[in-house]
Amino acid sequence: MSEAKSPDEIGLDAALEVLESPLAELEARLAAGDDATAALRRQHVEAFAQLAWALPAAPASAAGRERLLAALQGDETVRVARPVLLAGPGGPAPGPLGVLDPPAPPAPAAGSRLGAAARAGAGASGAGAAGGGRRPTAPVVPFAAPQRSYGWALPLAAVFALATIGVGLHDWRLSRQLGETRLQLAAVRHESEQLAAKLQSPGGDAVPAMAAKMRDMQSQLALVTSSGSLVCALRPSPGTPARGAAGVLYVADDHQHWYLRAQNLPPPGEGRAYRLWFLVGDAPVHAGAFTMEGSEAVMSSPTMPKGTSAALITIEPAGEPGARPSGPVVLYGRDIKPLV
Amino acid sequence: MRELSDAELLRRIADHRQEALSALYDRFSPLLLAVTRRILGNGSDAEEVVQETFLQVWAQAGRYDSKRSSVPTWLVLIARSRAIDLLRSRGVRERAVTAATAEMPGDESPRGPESVWYEERRARLATALEGLPTEQRQVVEQAFFLGMSQREIAEASRIPLGTVKTRTLLAMRKLRESLREERRELL
Numbered sequence: 001m002s003e004a005k006s007p008d009e010i011g012l013d014a015a016l017e018v019l020e021s022p023l024a025e026l027e028a029r030l031a032a033g034d035d036a037t038a039a040l041r042r043q044h045v046e047a048f049a050q051l052a053w054a055l056p057a058a059p060a061s062a063a064g065r066e067r068l069l070a071a072l073q074g075d076e077t078v079r080v081a082r083p084v085l086l087a088g089p090g091g092p093a094p095g096p097l098g099v100l101d102p103p104a105p106p107a108p109a110a111g112s113r114l115g116a117a118a119r120a121g122a123g124a125s126g127a128g129a130a131g132g133g134r135r136p137t138a139p140v141v142p143f144a145a146p147q148r149s150y151g152w153a154l155p156l157a158a159v160f161a162l163a164t165i166g167v168g169l170h171d172w173r174l175s176r177q178l179g180e181t182r183l184q185l186a187a188v189r190h191e192s193e194q195l196a197a198k199l200q201s202p203g204g205d206a207v208p209a210m211a212a213k214m215r216d217m218q219s220q221l222a223l224v225t226s227s228g229s230l231v232c233a234l235r236p237s238p239g240t241p242a243r244g245a246a247g248v249l250y251v252a253d254d255h256q257h258w259y260l261r262a263q264n265l266p267p268p269g270e271g272r273a274y275r276l277w278f279l280v281g282d283a284p285v286h287a288g289a290f291t292m293e294g295s296e297a298v299m300s301s302p303t304m305p306k307g308t309s310a311a312l313i314t315i316e317p318a319g320e321p322g323a324r325p326s327g328p329v330v331l332y333g334r335d336i337k338p339l340v
Numbered sequence: 341m342r343e344l345s346d347a348e349l350l351r352r353i354a355d356h357r358q359e360a361l362s363a364l365y366d367r368f369s370p371l372l373l374a375v376t377r378r379i380l381g382n383g384s385d386a387e388e389v390v391q392e393t394f395l396q397v398w399a400q401a402g403r404y405d406s407k408r409s410s411v412p413t414w415l416v417l418i419a420r421s422r423a424i425d426l427l428r429s430r431g432v433r434e435r436a437v438t439a440a441t442a443e444m445p446g447d448e449s450p451r452g453p454e455s456v457w458y459e460e461r462r463a464r465l466a467t468a469l470e471g472l473p474t475e476q477r478q479v480v481e482q483a484f485f486l487g488m489s490q491r492e493i494a495e496a497s498r499i500p501l502g503t504v505k506t507r508t509l510l511a512m513r514k515l516r517e518s519l520r521e522e523r524r525e526l527l
Contacts, residue, residue, distance in 0.1 A: 012509055020489050023421040030408045030417075042409060047516045049413040051484045052420070054465035055374035068365070068391050072358060072398065309464075323345055 011040030018045055220250075220259045220300055228253030232311060234262070234331040242266055242330040249311050249333065251304065259300040262313060265292055265330060273318045277325055279310035279334075286321045287311075310334035346411035347404075354401035361398055368412065369394070372419040378485050379423040389426060393419040424487035468515055476511035479504055 005013070014037055021029040033041065223229055234247030247262040260276060268274050276287040276299060285305045290297045312332040314325040344352070344363065352360035369390055376386035396418055404414055469477055482488045482496075490508065494501040 008509060008513060012512055016483065016490065016508075018417070019483055020487065021421070023418070023425050026417060026421050027403060031405070038408065042407075043516065044512055045409060045417070046413050047512055048480070048484050049409075049416045050465050050515065051469070051481065052371060052375045052416045053412075053462055054469050055371075055378055056462065057370040058373040058377050059370055067388075068394055071391070071395055072361070 007040055010037060011044045014038075014041035015044030015048060019048060219257075220298075223250050223252050223257055223259050223300075226253060232333045234311060234313065234333040237312070237329040237332045245331055247313065247331045247333070255306075256304050257300070257302045258304050260290075260298065260311075262290070262292075262297045262331065264295050265297065265313075267292070268315045271318050272315050272327070274330070275314055275316045275321060275325065277312050277314065278305055278308040279312065280305050280307045284312075284324045286323075289316070289318075289321070347406060350397075350401045350404050350411060353398060354404075356398075361394065364397065365394055368415050371412065372415060375416055375419050375485075376423045379420065379427060379487075385426060386423070389419060389422045392422055396422075420484070420487075427487065472511055472514055476507045476514070479507045480511045480515070483508065 014033060017032075018026065018029045018041065030045075032038075230251040230253075232249040232251065234249060236243050236245055242265050245262065245264045245266075247260060250259040250261075252258065262274070265274060273289045273291065274297070275289045277284040278287050279285075285308075287301065287304075288299055290299050310333065312325075312329050314329050315327040316322070316325060317327075344360075346364075346367070349360045349364045349367075353364065372390045372393055373386060376389045380386045380389065393415065397415065404411065408414075409417065472480075478497075479493055482493050483490070488496065490504045491501055494504045497504070
């Protein structure tokens with residue numbers, strides 16, 4: 001008399017049936033069984049497939065793409081309007097798949113060239129490409145406008161800069177430097193409170209916008225000085241055009257409020273903007289765009305998606321964001337540590 | 341096109357949009373080539389299987405069912421199944437076992453978002469796999485990359501079939517659990 005199988009065993013057995021089936025039976029095995037079995041099987045099949053992701057990436061060969069093109073060109077159902085895809089005289093030649101070939105390895109320009117070719121090939125505008133295919137993951141992420149220079153804010157900004165530089169250049173000293181920063185910030189807090197009192201005094205009520213900004217900064221100050229806050233150093237991504245850049249992402253102990261400070265990012269280029277993304281599992285979630293004010297930029301929000309595992313900054317076309325980044329990554333961080 | 345989701349790309353491929361296949365190729369060919377090379381070694385067979393996989397996707401994208409698997413897993417399953425079929429048909433399993441244990445050349449550095457996704461995910465999975473006991477890791481790798489049945493693994497390893505099943509089950513539990521945990525890394 002055999003014992004009843006656990007859900008784990010049922011799911012594993014069903015997954016192994018898929019894995020042990022020949023190609024001709026693969027689809028049938030994936031579709032077999034009732035809904036409950038299918039759900040259990042999927043968990044195990046997805047887990048098995050994760051093994052593939054642990055392998056080092058193997059760059060695809062140009063020869064493979066050439067052969068794929070040759071096969072596709074024999075297919076009369078292809079709907080790409082080939083003349084549209086052809087580059088003008090002196091321009092880049094179409095790639096092996098009939099679209100403007102992204103340079104290998106992918107470079108910052110690849111996205112724009114491929115994107116332009118794709119839009120042309122689809123016979124649609126960029127709006128079409130950005131339409132129905134979006135993942136419904138982007139949260140409402142209000143963020144503060146970049147701070148302008150106010151005299152009373154300079155000391156505070158200087159301390160923030162110190163913290164950022166400390167994290168970017170000396171990550172191994174992160175805890176110690178941030179501890180020192182907290183002491184400096186405490187002094188600045190006192191100074192900022194005095195400035196706030198002046199703003200509220202007679203004759204100082206003409207600057208409500210400044211007062212609002214003051215509150216924002218005080219909120220950010222509280223975030224970066226709280227012992228419960230976490231900090232994530234953003235480092236330049238290999239191959240980035242912004243090798244001298246650095247960033248720090250502070251996350252409040254409620255895991256919702258966050259504050260980003262980025263430094264030394266070069267101008268993103270005409271019609272382009274920097275965008276912050278959170279990585280939830282493998283899904284990028286757009287958190288907002290920002291521009292540099294001088295050599296610095298700040299963003300903050302009371303909203304961070306649950307399950308965020310990493311943060312990155314990319315260069316993207318200005319305007320509405322896509323469902324996922326398409327431009328180069330300039331800053332990237334995944335290790336988050338307590339502030340103290 | 342690169343900003344579109346995997347599922348949306350498949351929908352456009354089902355509509356025979358060539359540029360969608362191009363984008364899917366750019367997104368997943370490194371992953372699929374890594375899988376086929378792991379199974380078949382570094383020869384031209386691995387690239388051939390990747391090409392055949394994308395041709396199959398071109399012809400059968402409409403068959404994809406999101407309830408059965410994610411897009412990456414569907415692609416991996418097709419490429420893996422093709423590679424293992426080839427492995428079996430040519431009787432090159434022994435050579436493949438040798439190739440599978442060889443050091444594979446890796447992408448030197450992330451260059452774009454897709455590379456960063458890949459590296460991010462690869463780092464997580466490599467850590468999860470390293471956390472498995474060797475004997476458990478071996479059975480899941482033999483099942484996945486060599487297409488060996490539980491019985492074949494038992495015979496090749498000269499261990500009872502029940503032990504293979506237990507090791508596989510324990511490995512999968514740990515793998516799934518570690519994957520759930522790593523997703524809470526930041527928050």
